[in-house]
Amino acid sequence: MVQKNNVILTLNGINKSFGAFKALKDMRLTIMRGRVHTLLGENGAGKSTLMKILTGVYSADSGEMSLNGEKYSPSFPQDAVAAGLSIVFQELSLVNNLTVAQNIYANHEPSRFGFINDRKIEKQATTLIRSLGLPINAATKVGDLSIAQRQLVEIAKALSRNADIVILDEPTSSLSDSEAEILFSIIEKLTTDGKAIIYISHRMEEIMRLSDDITIMRDGEYIQTLAKTETTIDQLIALMVGRRMDQIYPPKLSVKFIPTNENILEVSHLSVAGKVNDVNFQVKAGEILGFFGLVGAGRSDVMKALFGMLPHSGEIKLHNKSIPIKNASIAINHGIGFVTENRKEEGLVLLASLRHNITMAALPHFTTTGGLMNMSKEKKQTDKAIEQLAIRAYSGEIAANTLSGGNQQKVVLAKWLATKPKILILDEPTRGVDVGAKFEIYSIIRELSANGTAILLVSSELPELLGLSDRIIVMAGKSIQATANTTELNPQRIMAAATRQL
Known part of the structure; x- marks a missing residue:
């Protein structure tokens, strides 16, 4: 029974369409003070659209919202901030050439005599960072931080305003376990202080650990709200996807190529100044080689070096032939694809159409003998990718930035599938992706492996690595600490290697 005096926000009959596409249909929600209310739904279920309406980015086509018992209808994000709402979006919105402090207090900087007071900004930011227990320095340029550290800055930025409602959109998608624990402590303190968390x-x-209440959405519609104590993970998944998910990781498929003992890729003494030290490994065609490590271990830097994005020393052999990979073009020409963890800055052209994004890395496949683009062939590939990956888009001509984060991730994967890679690097491929979409991506990984593609899988989710990989490399301190077949490993051994406690 909802106690009226604890209700801070209600939404009723919220509808929103984009052209013929109905993003929200008669959506409703009740948020209470001092509680964590989780929104659960597949990518494209309408969660982000609902939050953008709530924070004044979009306007609802119809419906009513009430905040503290009064009508609430923000026309701009500033209206939401003034009303006491703060949001940490899934996609980062930081300025890389500004400091942590300058980003935290952007648009509400302390000033003196009408001028921005940089010293006061840094002092206030340092106090806030320390109070939150964040392992970052207020004077550091954001561009020098890891993706995980930037996510912590986003959280600090949202909490720099004294909001009554804090919205956290996939806040742990790039955080290590220890960083996530910091966030969980912050959430507990906020709810103790009477703040509402969405x-x-x-x-x-x-x-299941954090929530008090859970609302399930599907295809833009309200399905059900349950107290955490009244439900189970299996029940939530069934409500979310509309079907049971009996198996998260699809089984290995029968091999569809002729296996050999030859290594498709051999990496010897790979080093990147200040980032990676003397990394050595090999991978065969059809093998899924997992990489695990805590933030700063060097996993992503190894992948960027292999793709020519970072200058490096050492030797990279493809099919037993040494190849100097000095840039991404060389990597692509030799059959290497790279699904980056940072889709917004490195994986997509957000203002370009899905068609352009999906085909841009494989343009030679879509040009005529005269050098002109074959738009019919492009469209065919785009339509195939949308169907194969279940990308929630009504057209391949819409801009990538109109999609949810999980659907954007599918577009990045589709881009590299179009190149027909021999080696595919997947750096956090299911970051911000729902369980239904994860299964689809896992199935594609299995299919690629069965057809002979070598997969380098970087993931912070141990169940994901153990469920998919043939072997796992554990990194710590910018170097490899352990390598073993998946059957020889368990989460405890992997974490011991990652923290160098073997």
């Missing part, structure tokens, strides 16, 4: 996540164990 939480969006696809990590089921996390949801």
Whole structure:
């Protein structure tokens, strides 16, 4: 029974369409003070659209919202901030050439005599960072931080305003376990202080740990709201996807190529100044080689070096032939694809159409003998990708930035599938992706492996690595600490290697 005096926000009959596409249909929600209310739904279910309406980015076509018992209808994000709402979006919105402090207090900087007071900004930011227990320095340029550290800055930025409602959209998608624990402590303090938390996540164990109330959305519609104590993970998944998910990781498929003992890729003494030290490994065709490590271990830097994005020393052999990979073009020409963890800055051209994004890395496949683009062939590939990956888009001509984060991730994967890679690097491929979409991506990984594609899989989710990989490399301190077949490993051994406690 909802106690009226604890209700801070209500939404009723919210509808929103984009052209013929109905993003929200008669959506409703009741948020209470001092509680964590999770929104759960597949990518494209309408969660982000609903939050953008709530924070004044979009306007609802119809419906009513009430905040503290009064009508609430923000026309701009500033209206939401003034009303006491703060949001940490899934996609980062930081300025890389500004400091942590300058980003935290952007648009509400302390001033003196009408001038921005940089010293006061840094002092206030340092106090806030320390109070939150964040392992970052207020004077550091954001561009020098890891993706995980930037996510912590986004959280600090949202909390720099004294908001009554804090919205967290996939806040742990790029955080290590220790960093996530810091966030969980912050959430506990906020709810103790009577703040309301709206939480969006696809990590089921996390949801069951943090939530008080859980609202399930599907295809833009309200399905049900349950107290955490009244439900189970299996029930939530069934409500979310509309079907049971009996198996998260699809089984290995029968091999569709002729296996050999030859290594398709051999990496010897790979080093990147200040980032990676003397890394050595090999991978065969059809093998899924997992990489695990805590933030700063060097996993992503190894992948960027292999793709020519970072200058490096050492030797990279493809099919037993040494190849100097000095840039991404060389990597692509030799059959290497790279699904980056940072889709917004490195994986997509957000203002370009899905068609352009999906085909841009494989343009020679879509040009005529005269050098002109074959738009019919492009469209065919785009339509195939939308169907194969279940990308929620009504047209291949819409801009990538109109999609949810999880659907954007599918577009990045589709881009590299179009190149027909021999080696595919997947750096956090299911970051911000729901369980239904994860299964689709896992199935594609299995299919690629069965057809002979070598997969380098970087993931912060141990169940994902153990469920998919043939072997796992554990990194710590910018170097490899352990390598073993998946059957020889368990989460405890992997974490011991990652923290160098073997």
